[in-house]
Amino acid sequence: MKQVIYSLYIDIPREEIDPFDKNILKKGETPMNLRTKQQFAKHYGDLCACKEIYANAIGADFIMFEYDDKFKSYSENLKMQYPYLTMYNIINFYKIHLMYELGLKYDEILFLDFDVVPMKNESFFKAWDLTKGIAVLNNNNKITKIESVTDTSQTIRSPSSKYFNAQAMLFEKGLSTKNDVINTGIVGANAEHLNKLAYFKDFDKNLKLMTDLTKESDLHPPRLLKYFGWDNETLFAVKIKENNVPILWLDENWHYFFSNQKHVPQRVILCHAINKDFDTVWRVLDA
DSSP states (O other): OOEEEEEEEOOOOGGGOOOTTTTTOOTTOOOHHHHHHHHHHHHHHHHHHHHHHHHHHHTOEEEEEESSHHHHHHHHHHHHHOTTOOHHHHHHHHHHHHHHHHHTTOSEEEEEOTTEEEOSOOOHHHHSOGGGOEEEEEOGGGOOOGGGOOTTSOOTTSHHHHHHHHHHHHHHTTSOOOOOOEEEEEEEEOHHHHHHHTTTTTHHHHHHHHHHHTTOOSSSOHHHHTTOOOOHHHHHHHHHHHTTOOEEEOOTTTSEEESSOSSOOTTOSEEEETTOOHHHHHHHHHO
């Protein structure tokens, strides 16, 4: 059984940073994308090393993808076809593109966002039977009721935004609007289920639909449309429902969403540091 863990780090140039959270920032706060850039640069070595150490410990290959000619070519092609995509959008479509490439060589694949830190050397591949489905976390518990959505209640990347956007897409496709908020920060999969997902099939058509929905939706009020966009997780959720893909829901031990908490519990195996507070993560790891 050939298994691989991979991650991706692209240092987005400052001029291409998307200030997606400007509507919720308080005076003096640093935009999240700028903070991410700063923290990734500061902790780059440790973030690479911790994933490679984990892969070695569980007997998997490790590949660290970064800015190279391959990414540059992919980025330029996507930008030429879809000039409205941000660099953030492109990077996140690229990570899924890489998953399909690796599926041609490996039996099982685990993707870890660059801000994910393995806390224990427990094997993901032994814990999760990827022959039974794609392993991901859902953020359904973070969905805001539609009547509670305001100009400052969320951003284009909030779970609610992705949920309502996926709803609108499914509605336009004539499917049930019930969906799950997928978090692609940690994804375990094999080629069989990736092929069933068929993520990039009708990609052009799906991006056109997403574009149209930023302007008009028969399902949602106009005030919601400014939160719609071209998020990889929105499309992932739609594809799961459209193609009836089996899913294994990761629990908090295997995808700990480290956001507003002050600490990381000892039970956590994979910590997704959404808040980019890596200093706290390292302290727990070294304890």
